[in-house]
Structures are given as C-alpha cells and as structure tokens.
Amino acid sequence: MNQRTFSGYRPLPPRRVPHARRRGQALIEFMLVLPIMLLLLLGLIGVGQILLANYTINQAARVAAHQGALSGGMSSAAISAAEQVIATGVGTDTHNAQIAVQCSRNPCRRYDPITVQVDYRGVLWVPLPGLLEQFHVQAVATRAAERDSQ
Template sequence: MRAASTHGQAMVEMTIVMLILLLLVFGAITVMQILMTQYTVAQAVRAAAHQAALLGGPDGPDGGLATAPGQVAESARLILDGGMGTSAARATMTVTCRNAEGQAVSRCRRYDAITVRIQYDDTPWAPIGPFDRIRADISATRAAERDQQ
C-alpha cells in the first residue's frame, strides 16, 4: 500500500490563508472609510448649522453641495473637500427653518430652529460583500441667533 502524496499541499493551504487575510484587510479598509466618512460628514453638518445660525437662516438654495452658493454651503464644502476620501461633489444639503410651533417657514426669526441635513453617497475603495455603498445622512439643529435679513 502506498502513502498519499502531500506535495503541493502547503501551496493550497497558503492560498486559502492569503485569501482570508486579503478579505480581512479589504474589510478593515472599507470599515475605516465608512467611519471616516461618517465623522467628516458630521463635522460638515455641525459647521454648516453653526454658520446658518449665525446668518439667521439659509443663504442659498438646497441641492448639490459642490456648486451651491452661500456661506453655509461653503463651510460644509470646505470640510468635505478637506476630508480624507470625501468630496462635496457626492453630497446634497438642505437647510430648513422651523418656528416655535414646528412649522417650516421661509424666513427665520431669532431662536427659530435651523436644521441642516447633509446626505452623502459614495463607493468604497475596496467593495466587499454588503459594503458596496457608503451612505451618510446626518443632520444638526441650532437656534437662529438673529432674524434673517
């Protein structure tokens, strides 16, 4: 009776280990990109809400952040474009002003709630399984510090 040959077995085992290791590395890269995106978008929303509160309301139209005019959009755009792996071209922003009764109003008055919402959609650097999109939908609310002019 002859013993089974084990030549080449180490190569097969090493291939399996390398594939698992590669999957873990790509998964870690994707998770880090998701976390960085969430953090950067949250910072952009906070800065834009602060700017909107100082101005007393929105100073430009809602929509794509890459070309939106106004100081509120500019403050969010600077943070998103300065973030690692984020771009303002992949974000949309809405600014809503609500009075004390909670109704949306077109002109903010002092102490009305101003809510800034940024929606961000991107693809990961190393898409794996269920992580084929990176999405962030974050909002922040501040009280208007003056009447909108």
C-alpha cells in the same frame, strides 16, 4: 549509547519529513488562508473609509448649522461651510453630497431652529463585488438662529 529516562523509556527519534514536502504543505495551507485574509483586510479598509466619511459628514452638518445660526438662516453661507468641510475631508467629495438647510419659518427669526441635513453617497476605495460597493452616510444638526434675517 544507552539513553535512559526516569522510567526506563527511550523516546523515539523525531520523524524526518523531506524538506520539499514541508515547503509544499506550507504553500497549500497559505493558499487556503489567503482569500480569507484578503477579505478581512479589504473589509477593514472599507469600514475605515465609512468611519472617516461618517466623521466628516457629521462635522459638516454641525459646522453648517453653526454658520447658518450665525448668519440668521442664510442657506448659502451654511451650504458653503458644509462644502468646505467635505472638500477637506479624507476621501470625501462635495459632488457626492446633498446639503439641505431649513428654518421653521421664512424668513428665519431669532431663536428659530435651523436644521441642516447632509446626505453623502460614496464608492468604496476597495469595493467588495457582490458584498459592498457603495455606502450612504447621513447627518442632521439643528441649532437656534442667533440673529434676525428680516
């Protein structure tokens, strides 16, 4: 059979590579790419955990400031509200959090600002040795007291 193309050029048949050689080449390429893919995947999991913790800690600070404002600056009510939010968060633990409630004067008066600061230090679910093993999240919320605590 004579194959003719428009210019009279006859294409060369495709070069055949042995099946075993192609499989070995794919395995080598996969092994070169695998560490990079794993590093990216583990880093993505770590970033997700940090974002979840950041959201939970911000919510805890806001809820604690709100509860402190309602209770007239009572720090025990604000701290227990913040601990409850942290305990119900995904991957957060109250033992890793430090909660501080402050009022501008003691005793706290109506409309005085109540500030809640939450510091959280956690360990990553999937630590990357040498790169990132722990993280620190901090949130501050301020709200005016709504009643006198005198």
